[in-house]
Amino acid sequence: MPVETRRIDFTEIELRNALSLYQAKTEGGAATEGRVSGIKVMGGEEFSIVAKVSAPHKEDIQRKVFDHKTAIAVMVLFSKKVGIPLPRLGRKALSPTKFGGVAMTVKYEHQVCGGVAPMVSAAKIAQKGSEPMAEAAVS
Numbered sequence: 001m002p003v004e005t006r007r008i009d010f011t012e013i014e015l016r017n018a019l020s021l022y023q024a025k026t027e028g029g030a031a032t033e034g035r036v037s038g039i040k041v042m043g044g045e046e047f048s049i050v051a052k053v054s055a056p057h058k059e060d061i062q063r064k065v066f067d068h069k070t071a072i073a074v075m076v077l078f079s080k081k082v083g084i085p086l087p088r089l090g091r092k093a094l095s096p097t098k099f100g101g102v103a104m105t106v107k108y109e110h111q112v113c114g115g116v117a118p119m120v121s122a123a124k125i126a127q128k129g130s131e132p133m134a135e136a137a138v139s
Contacts, residue, residue, distance in 0.1 A: 008079070011101045012099065020035040022074040
């Protein structure tokens with residue numbers, strides 16, 4: 001089956017906005033840029049994100065750690081919010097970028113014709129004067 005692979009790069013600013021949106025969803029309040037003032041992506045493949053987060057109804061700033069699974073959920077929520085279509089059944093993975101952001105890799109295996117790939121008649125394609133390949137008969 002064909003596999004679609006997409007890579008979506010998010011800048012540090014977009015990552016901060018995504019974390020602000022997540023904080024608003026989980027703790028209440030409006031998502032504003034001031035809610036997450038600083039972030040640092042730490043670790044390798046299973047990285048975590050350390051962020052300075054201000055509470056919605058308080059003046060203090062807390063240090064929060066978002067694990068890898070939560071970071072994926074945060075970026076999926078943000079993608080939906082800003083209108084980036086993601087396949088529901090696709091495998092999603094995050095990796096850190098060089099400039100403080102993250103990159104989401106989405107892999108989706110397409111199911112063609114209920115699991116059976118269409119067959120193109122090679123004899124019909126090889127005939128002189130037959131239809132172009134794109135218009136070849138599917139059997």
